[in-house]
Amino acid sequence: MSGNFQLPEPLSARRIVVAMSGGVDSSVTAALALKSGAEVIGVTLRLYDHGEAVGRKGACCAGQDIRDAAAVADRLGFAHHVIDHESAFRQSVVEQFADEYLAGRTPIPCVRCNMGPKFTDLFAIARDLGADCLATGHYVRRVEGAQGAEMHRAIDPARDQSYFLFATTRAQLEFLRFPLGGMPKADVRAIASSLGLGVAAKPDSQDICFVPDGDYAGIVTKVRPGAVHEGAIVDLEGRELGRHRGIIHYTVGQRRGLEIGGMAEPLYVVRIDAAKNEVIVGPRAALAVSSARLSGINRLATAEEWGALGPLTAKVRSMAKPAPARLDGDRLVFDTPEYGVSPGQAAVLYADDRVVAGGWIEETASAFQG
Numbered sequence: 001m002s003g004n005f006q007l008p009e010p011l012s013a014r015r016i017v018v019a020m021s022g023g024v025d026s027s028v029t030a031a032l033a034l035k036s037g038a039e040v041i042g043v044t045l046r047l048y049d050h051g052e053a054v055g056r057k058g059a060c061c062a063g064q065d066i067r068d069a070a071a072v073a074d075r076l077g078f079a080h081h082v083i084d085h086e087s088a089f090r091q092s093v094v095e096q097f098a099d100e101y102l103a104g105r106t107p108i109p110c111v112r113c114n115m116g117p118k119f120t121d122l123f124a125i126a127r128d129l130g131a132d133c134l135a136t137g138h139y140v141r142r143v144e145g146a147q148g149a150e151m152h153r154a155i156d157p158a159r160d161q162s163y164f165l166f167a168t169t170r171a172q173l174e175f176l177r178f179p180l181g182g183m184p185k186a187d188v189r190a191i192a193s194s195l196g197l198g199v200a201a202k203p204d205s206q207d208i209c210f211v212p213d214g215d216y217a218g219i220v221t222k223v224r225p226g227a228v229h230e231g232a233i234v235d236l237e238g239r240e241l242g243r244h245r246g247i248i249h250y251t252v253g254q255r256r257g258l259e260i261g262g263m264a265e266p267l268y269v270v271r272i273d274a275a276k277n278e279v280i281v282g283p284r285a286a287l288a289v290s291s292a293r294l295s296g297i298n299r300l301a302t303a304e305e306w307g308a309l310g311p312l313t314a315k316v317r318s319m320a321k322p323a324p325a326r327l328d329g330d331r332l333v334f335d336t337p338e339y340g341v342s343p344g345q346a347a348v349l350y351a352d353d354r355v356v357a358g359g360w361i362e363e364t365a366s367a368f369q370g
């Protein structure tokens with residue numbers, strides 16, 4: 001293999017399975033794995049048949065991406081397998097995504113995908129192939145701590161994907177490698193060009209891979225036809241202020257697109273009541289939340305470490321600023337009221353740069369005294 005670059009961190013393994021999506025990140029991950037001297041086997045999961053199941057052409061994990069991954073394997077000289085996962089992906093990710101919206105929640109399918117097809121299944125495949133580890137192109141760092149592997153934010157804050165990986169178990173983390181977590185994206189592209197990889201300038205994947213044009217409502221209606229109904233937009237006292245086109249078009253904290261004019265102050269979506277098919281709106285102050293109940297809590301710090309972690313911060317949306325908080329049983333308690341906390345999103349707790357726990361937001365306790 002030509003190309004003059006340094007390994008960001010040692011990858012001491014004899015055989016590495018690399019999860020390849022056909023993009024520049026996982027291609028460079030494979031190149032780094034090869035450079036470390038290991039035998040590399042690339043695996044690509046075909047997640048859906050583009051243009052068919054969810055009505056989008058040219059999205060990731062489909063035709064062109066599979067050809068790109070195969071071309072990289074061919075150029076660098078390692079084996080590459082494509083495994084059909086369409087029905088598993090559709091069931092565990094796409095349908096769940098639609099059902100979450102219909103339940104009035106705001107889902108994050110990327111986490112479900114990481115937990116389901118990507119990790120659980122790729123793990124089984126990697127073990128079957130006799131690999132010592134599974135490497136992916138995620139931007140997150142795996143740090144060897146005193147009590148085992150730890151997950152830390154990527155050094156490039158704009159690229160950090162730790163929020164989406166909170167559900168990775170400690171056992172999975174032991175087997176995973178993320179060689180890009182310590183690198184800026186520019187270096188990743190430079191390595192790809194130095195190796196003459198066709199994907200060097202391939203654009204980054206945007207948004208949710210099966211909804212690249214942003215039309216998530218279109219996916220919901222395709223997956224669950226006839227399930228979306230118009231209904232009432234009501235204020236905090238239950239008075240109807242207008243009509244909505246279906247609760248799936250709304251998310252907690254949303255202000256735009258409510259189409260209710262003539263109000264003295266701007267109104268925001270405060271809650272979505274799926275049972276009543278209602279969108280409840282109120283002033284910004286009504287978005288203030290003092291705590292949230294979490295489900296599916298995954299702790300990445302041991303019980304022994306927990307007491308000595310120091311102050312924690314929680315991120316309640318992928319783009320949110322981490323806010324001081326603590327975990328009390330299954331309740332995430334904010335030091336000061338937090339805004340725009342939506343059921344269905346993840347709450348991820350950090351001690352400095354380390355991910356120490358995370359869970360799904362189920363319900364919130366209002367801090368509003370209106």
Ligand SMILES: Nc1ncnc2c1ncn2[C@@H]1O[C@H](COP(=O)(O)OP(=O)(O)OP(=O)(O)O)[C@@H](O)[C@H]1O
Pocket residue numbers: 018019020021022023024025026027043044045046047060061118135136137138204205209
């Ligand atoms: N269909 C797939 N098959 C195998 N691995 C995948 C697949 N999709 C994603 N991955 C793995 O998960 C990582 C993160 O995926 P994500 O979609 O967040 O990143 P990306 O920016 O699209 O990465 P890339 O540039 O490698 O496409 C990828 O780098 C790859 O290792």
